[in-house]
Amino acid sequence: MAQCILIGFMGSGKTTVGRLMAETTRTPHLDLDELIIAQSGQSINQIFAAHGEAYFRDLESQVLRSAMRAEGILSTGGGTPVRKENRDLLAQSGIPVIFLKASPEVIRARLKEASDRPLLRKLSARQFVHLHEEREAYYAQAADLTVVTNHRKPADIVREILTRADLLESKRK
Ligand SMILES: Nc1ncnc2c1ncn2[C@@H]1O[C@H](COP(=O)(O)OP(=O)(O)OP(=O)(O)O)[C@@H](O)[C@H]1O
Numbered sequence: 001m002a003q004c005i006l007i008g009f010m011g012s013g014k015t016t017v018g019r020l021m022a023e024t025t026r027t028p029h030l031d032l033d034e035l036i037i038a039q040s041g042q043s044i045n046q047i048f049a050a051h052g053e054a055y056f057r058d059l060e061s062q063v064l065r066s067a068m069r070a071e072g073i074l075s076t077g078g079g080t081p082v083r084k085e086n087r088d089l090l091a092q093s094g095i096p097v098i099f100l101k102a103s104p105e106v107i108r109a110r111l112k113e114a115s116d117r118p119l120l121r122k123l124s125a126r127q128f129v130h131l132h133e134e135r136e137a138y139y140a141q142a143a144d145l146t147v148v149t150n151h152r153k154p155a156d157i158v159r160e161i162l163t164r165a166d167l168l169e170s171k172r173k
């Protein structure tokens with residue numbers, strides 16, 4: 001079973017922090033987007049373009065189910081907790097869920113150069129803020145712990161998560 005699950009908006013740092021946390025605690029890192037890419041043999045952009053978002057979301061739920069059973073730190077995709085089926089899976093798993101929270105301004109700056117988030121491309125600045133606001137409710141609802149990541153180094157964020165090991169352990173018992 002995964003040790004913990006990281007959730008949050010695109011660019012909140014789930015992959016970056018998850019990778020570092022896994023390295024620090026000497027455990028495997030599982031990244032839902034990377035697992036989907038490996039399983040399908042296509043990039044996220046290619047999956048969205050060739051099959052559409054609904055197909056991607058089905059794949060995401062399927063890969064989430066199996067990744068949660070594996071040992072490691074699990075970084076989800078930014079949209080994973082939007083589906084009720086996925087939120088239920090997270091809630092019933094007994095695995096600590098950590099919400100990496102970042103402001104829309106910080107996220108925009110981090111993802112300025114990114115071209116591999118198909119959902120971002122079609123959003124205006126206003127729509128982006130709206131989507132961020134809408135999704136925050138899902139992340140907050142699913143989270144056992146919220147960590148604000150604005151203007152903080154990944155190593156500092158990992159340290160904060162690890163200082164909450166007591167809380168994380170108690171959830172797993
Ligand atoms: N704490 C941080 N400080 C500065 N830059 C960061 C931080 N965390 C992540 N980044 C940068 O932001 C970008 C997005 O980070 P990352 O891929 O980890 O986000 P993510 O939450 O996994 O996004 P997605 O939901 O799209 O998978 C990367 O370029 C990464 O280097």
Ligand SMILES: O=C(O)C1=C[C@@H](O)[C@@H](O)[C@H](O)C1
Pocket residue numbers: 009010033044076077078079080116117118119
């Ligand atoms: O926020 C989202 O809906 C997404 C985030 C990424 O991690 C990828 O899963 C994909 O680009 C969709």
Ligand SMILES: [Mg+2]
Pocket residue numbers: 014015016031033075076077
């Ligand atoms: Mg990621």
